[in-house]
């Protein structure tokens with residue numbers, strides 16, 4: 095008998111591979127404004143539709159030795175990488191959050207981030223469809239999870255004698271996170287525009303953090319923006335120095351923010367708790 099947790103973990107991993115395969119479709123089609131449902135996947139060169147047995151996540155890439163069956167065009171290794179990454183993130187969510195609504199919330203967030211990380215990296219685009227669908231999911235799912243940011247509860251305790259029910263607190267945390275996340279990025283963008291007289295980042299980053307804030311809440315949103323900026327500065331400097339592209343090269347800030355958000359989901363709690371301990375009991 096296989097213990098049920100291992101069985102569920104295997105199922106979560108397989109489910110992640112299948113969703114990762116769908117995210118690949120989203121990554122290649124959404125920036126072009128195409129439907130993710132129709133038509134079925136085709137080779138971009140010869141136009142032959144990909145047979146179901148050649149569309150098995152990760153495995154097909156290796157069976158086909160990374161080439162189209164019909165025309166032998168090289169298939170990007172990004173495809174199996176996205177599938178594997180999604181499966182590992184889903185597995186990590188299950189490992190950290192267990193059998194809970196939180197697992198559903200964070201797997202959805204990871205899937206959204208995977209799409210944004212790759213569309214911004216490849217095309218410098220953060221599609222509205224992803225940002226706004228994500229924002230809606232983040233706000234709705236907040237009613238079903240326990241609030242753990244503490245900001246809304248802190249405010250409610252000062253405003254009301256009896257704090258509102260937990261779903262309302264949780265929803266307020268999501269709203270605060272969204273407003274602060276979108277607002278901070280908008281301010282940074284405005285400042286950059288005033289300073290240098292040209293657009294430093296697209297409005298896509300603002301909408302991305304509006305969405306991410308709804309999932310993360312105030313503290314994790316601020317941590318994500320800080321970490322994303324540090325990652326962007328370090329990796330951006332390395333990239334600009336090591337390549338011949340000038341300092342005008344547009345960095346995929348959404349990719350850094352997305353990577354930062356993933357790190358905050360899995361490793362942010364100790365930082366948030368430590369930060370909180372600086373203020374409590376003084």
Ligand SMILES: [Zn+2]
Pocket residue numbers: 137138139140141142162163164165166167
């Ligand atoms: Zn082909």
